[in-house]
Amino acid sequence: MTFEQIQEELKQKKYHPVYFLHGEEAYFIDVISDYLEHHVLSDGEKSFNQTILYGKEADHMTVTDVARRYPMMAPYQVVLVKEAQEMKSLKDLQGYIEKPAETTILVICHKHGKYNLNSGFGKALKEKAVIFESKGLYDNQVPDWIRNYLRQYKLGIKPAAADLIAEYLGTELSKVANELDKMAINLASGTEITEQHVEQHIGISKDYNxxxxxxxxxxxxxxxxxxxxxxxxxxxxxxxxxxxxxxxxxxxxxxxxxxxxxxxxxxxxxxxxxxxxxxxxxxxxxxxxxxxxxxxxxxxxxxxxxxxxxxxxxxxxxxxxxxxxxxxxxxxxxxx
CATH class of the missing domain: 1.20.272.10 (Zinc Finger, Delta Prime; domain 3)
Structure with a gap:
């Protein structure tokens, strides 16, 4: 599925038993996993029904045991496995993936590289999970991404200003988004961002760049x-x-x-x-x-x-x- 398709389903509260998020660009993985972490369960439900595990500390048996539990006074339990690329026994989750618990939402976040799905584990994921590959943007795609990102704040941006931000902040979208968020706080809705705004709020000179x-x-x-x-x-x-x-x-x-x-x-x-x-x-x-x-x-x-x-x-x-x-x-x- 695409990033946009997953976002749309999440907004409609349409959830799947397993999400496998992998790829080079951490930003898109973080956006999806953060949404599932913060919006599926209420604060009261999270105490007993949300578990965050880390690949370096957990193994497949721990993940399976947690994922097989039944939710308490909630429709789902959410299990997030962060930094799954550090889990040595990740592929051994195949048994669970083949028969996942319907009341569990298991989110596996495999960052900093595409996972090779040509294995038994990969085949199980293809059959049972929502798989999202988070690809990085090329340099010339970042200005358009900046323009689209700013729409959520009802802000526009001049082409030169978008290019300036993209050139100096690069393709690391988490870094770019962080700077855009900080700038948006200080600008009124409907503002068209100029190079002067970029210099004032991000610190990139409009004259010396x-x-x-x-x-x-x-x-x-x-x-x-x-x-x-x-x-x-x-x-x-x-x-x-x-x-x-x-x-x-x-x-x-x-x-x-x-x-x-x-x-x-x-x-x-x-x-x-x-x-x-x-x-x-x-x-x-x-x-x-x-x-x-x-x-x-x-x-x-x-x-x-x-x-x-x-x-x-x-x-x-x-x-x-x-x-x-x-x-x-x-x-x-x-x-x-």
């Missing part, structure tokens, strides 16, 4: 580029050189691709460049005017070289000032 650096380089604005790179050098933990170079590689790769695709219809051009809206196209159009195809190719080669240097390959950073490598790279890009 990777998108402003890309824009400055794309415009060949040496003064603005120098200011941003110096800010990055002064705040290396917020702006690691390796991450900055990776982002610039993506930017100039799109400029390179733009030269081949610039005559395509806009919708097809957006797909080719993997851009979500025409709002972003103006920066690439302008940058393509300043960097011809050969220059864009030359910069990509340069970025590959400096990516290796930033990781210590053919480069000794001993005795060199923080950010020196990035300053050198920016100067070379501007003078290609």
């Amino acid at each position: 990777i998108f402003e650096l890309q824009k400055a380089l794309g415009q060949r604005d040496a003064l603005k580029t120098t200011r941003i790179v110096q800010y990055f050098a002064d705040n290396p933990k917020k702006n690691p050189t390796v991450v900055v170079i990776s982002s610039l590689y993506g930017f100039f790769s799109k400029i390179y691709a733009f030269h081949f695709a610039k005559n395509l219809p806009e919708a097809e051009l957006l797909r080719t460049l993997q851009l979500r809206s025409a709002w972003f196209l103006k920066d690439y159009r302008e940058a393509a005017k300043n960097y011809t195809l050969p220059k864009a190719a030359q910069i990509i080669t340069l970025l590959k070289e400096y990516d290796l240097k930033s990781k210590g390959v053919h480069y000794n950073a001993t005795g060199k000032a923080e950010g020196e490598l990035l300053k050198e790279l920016a100067w070379k890009i501007l003078h290609v």
